[in-house]
Amino acid sequence: MDTDTGVALPPMAFNLWGTVEEAKPLGDSPRKLLAKLMGVTGDDGTAARDVPVGQVSLSPVGLAEGHLTALAGIVGASHLTTEDAQRAPRSRGKSSLDLLEWRAGAAGQEISAPDAVLAPGTEDEVLKVLQYCTEHSIAVVPFGGGTSVVGGLTPFREDGGRDYAGVVSLDLARFDTVSDVDAVSGLATLGAGLSGPAAELALADHGLQIGHYPQSFPYATIGGYAVTRSSGQNSAGYGRFDDMVRELTLVTPSGIMTVGQASPASAAGPDLRELVMGSEGAFGVVTSVRLRVHPVPQVKRYEAFTFPDFATGAAALRAVKQTGTGPTVIRLSDEIESSVNLSSGDKVGETQSPPGCMCITLFEGTPEHASSRHEETRNLLLAHGATSVGEDPARHWEQGRFNAPVLRDSLLDAGALCETLETATDWANVPRLKKTVGDALASSLNKSGTMALIMCHISHVYAEGCSLYFTIVAAQQGDPVAQWRAAKTAVTRALTENGGTVTHHHAVGNDHRPFMDAEIGELGVAVLQAVKAKLDPAGIMNPGTLVEAAGAGGASGAAGVSS
């Protein structure tokens, strides 16, 4: 059943963020800072970028030959592979825990992998695959860009008392068309497997853009954005991804469901789009998304500001959003983040000048509109304690906007622990939540024997609140996986008890699943399980994520469960 080149390799290396070509050792400034702050002194042996996929042993292919043959019969033999080089990059996402697990794999630990990778080409093939897998209790993990940072891609062979006959990765890469472009209304239908850059390139031919730029933009896909409810850096101007979605096609074991087709807005009952968005592959496979798009902006205007302290800056961002002055990007780094120039790309680690909290703004649109929004926003920021520091810091930020995740691998190789976490809350609760999260992180990491550099910024603003994005750097101590799990558990508990969401835009995956009771309540979880039972009666869709399938093998009608 091993095959040829019909399945495209995903662009990122199996064990890093990004490609081997992009990967590099830690630069001098961050290296010096690490040594100074936490005694981390250098490379820790073999860098991940130098580990070939053949060095890691994956779980053996455990799916019976008969199933492999049947599945190849559905998608075509050239679109199914069991090669390790294809299984590995689809075995994990890109959380720090995932990246640390690969480093342990390089040192000999066996890494669980899907048994096979399928790359179907039509909705009908996807439907048939799901129906076959339902009948034979084979778990299916949809794969887009592979950028999950919450354990949304880990292949589970059992969940909630169900054992699966195997696990397959269902790659959306062949769903890559752009169609039904309506430039008047500002809509376009995109295949779920299109990466962000490929989608923007295709739409640019029509003079249109989506304008959704999460840090995963170089690799993540349209379908992935939709099922995780991601939010991009231009959210102030264009909204979160879930604001952009007009229509979705979800292929489920129970059939194909298209949601949101009727109109821009409707009162025809509950909004089913909002059940599909955030479902993370646990209800079915999103194959196609109809998105709200807009003309490529004619101009971009830049300005950066500093504030004397985070509270002053936060109050100014609140005024901007509540008044509605309309920037495309507005971000505020706290004192610590500003002081290490985290947003500057290549200057990370150098002492920042001038001091204070850095605030980046961008304004896009027609010349009149961009200038009108810039004017009103600047006046309001200055009235709220900002000092302008000109264009350059904002231009620098834009140039380096997708680089930070690459830095993380360099840090991990150097013996530092590096991870991010994010939440959101109401403006009035920001100081308390920020302090609570910072304290929980510091306390847990200090207990493990290291000081921690805890940086924070606001990058998504709402009328009633904002997101808080934390970047944590500490020295690895003992087993860094256990070290981080302890910190993550402590902080997530602190979040849910202090008015924060467990995730503003990274999704639930497996990592946040234990906290869903606290997040949405038992009845909320039961409702999601009822929906899953209707759409995925055998509980084969992305086990281990979102919510457990209810009732293994019994009332929900699951078939073919093997033990």
Added chain:
Amino acid sequence: MDTDTGVALPPMAFNLWGTVEEAKPLGDSPRKLLAKLMGVTGDDGTAARDVPVGQVSLSPVGLAEGHLTALAGIVGASHLTTEDAQRAPRSRGKSSLDLLEWRAGAAGQEISAPDAVLAPGTEDEVLKVLQYCTEHSIAVVPFGGGTSVVGGLTPFREDGGRDYAGVVSLDLARFDTVSDVDAVSGLATLGAGLSGPAAELALADHGLQIGHYPQSFPYATIGGYAVTRSSGQNSAGYGRFDDMVRELTLVTPSGIMTVGQASPASAAGPDLRELVMGSEGAFGVVTSVRLRVHPVPQVKRYEAFTFPDFATGAAALRAVKQTGTGPTVIRLSDEIESSVNLSSGDKVGETQSPPGCMCITLFEGTPEHASSRHEETRNLLLAHGATSVGEDPARHWEQGRFNAPVLRDSLLDAGALCETLETATDWANVPRLKKTVGDALASSLNKSGTMALIMCHISHVYAEGCSLYFTIVAAQQGDPVAQWRAAKTAVTRALTENGGTVTHHHAVGNDHRPFMDAEIGELGVAVLQAVKAKLDPAGIMNPGTLVEAAGAGGASGAAGVSS
């Protein structure tokens, strides 16, 4: 079991929109127009405002004394009544079909009514009522302001093969508190039974407002807005009601579910708020809503414009929304609606001057913000073919903004048929949908023997499309209920086949339920049924609306169904 004054009478008369005091005969201008256009000549006998509730016979109280006693034991005897004067106003909403049915009732037809009216005071009482009714198969119809125009309040004694032991109206009026006002973040928690005006009055004490003004504003309630996904006239500035909702508490037979509490925005799975909104009482009872509020605007600026034709005006509105120039109100009446001055309140029927399509704009906010939005919007409108006609038409519109529904009763009494319907679609599809709907209405009404005055406006705009709101006046012919049902059926079919939603902001109720398969597909309906089966296992919640409860008496665990 008949009781006293513990249950407040709803403010509207049982058989009219509004109060008897507000009701009045048709004015001279509209009367002349009706006579000229369609030969309708005058009052048709007794005006609805002159019919006392005692003149109409309601279905007898059919719920057994034992159940009435038990329910009184839960809510308190003074909060349960079986008096006709209380049952009547909670027997129907305010669609034209409802109003016509009352006129038939005045002429002797028996009108089905709920057996009893309950007014619980706490979430726990609501929960106990729902649990009791689940056990004994008693249908429950939640009642807020009674403004449903889609048959969302009709008491059904059987649905989908289930017979109910009785039907009770559950009045939310005692859920009338305002609490947890967070003026910094712009949030407040409101009891679901608060009317719009009462809510705005209470919030004004804090310098805050909601800013949601549907035509039902004088009477509709916070809970009603939430479960119907209503949209108000200031939607351009502040969004639809579903954009304003941060958190909801839903009391269901299966327990109490709070959704949306975590944060301004979250990626923690599907958004359960969007399952509750639009559920129209079919999943449970919304008792409390936490809303996004904003400071009462400091200034309001007005300007009206005319366009030479509807297409030019629509293109201009599209430019305003897609650019994001930010008006609070923007509306465009088509040629026919403009020509009868429908938006002018007292001048309806007079020949409009100047001719063309009337466009109303309003700008609210701080002086700087309102003036900045006004400037940018005006410039864009003028560049797209508008001619300014100054402030007065906009001020007139604002003064008469809630009056139109009262006019409808005057028309019905005069022998005219009058109703509204609304939809939404993408900008590129607006001309086709407008023509298709207009043709379907005209064709059906012409067949019944009358010409029809069909007026249309845009009052809600989105980046990719807009709503279309039709007001229809014709002469009653034969049985006006049958006459309207035929027209409504023809037009709804035309809508679903031509890219329109069956309802942009009026909801599904019973009237639109037959079209849900076309609107959201069979699997979509099945998903809603699965959610209902989890939250309302005996299918007692507002039967006849949204979707049928699945499987009467069987697999969904319904108990106590009597035949």
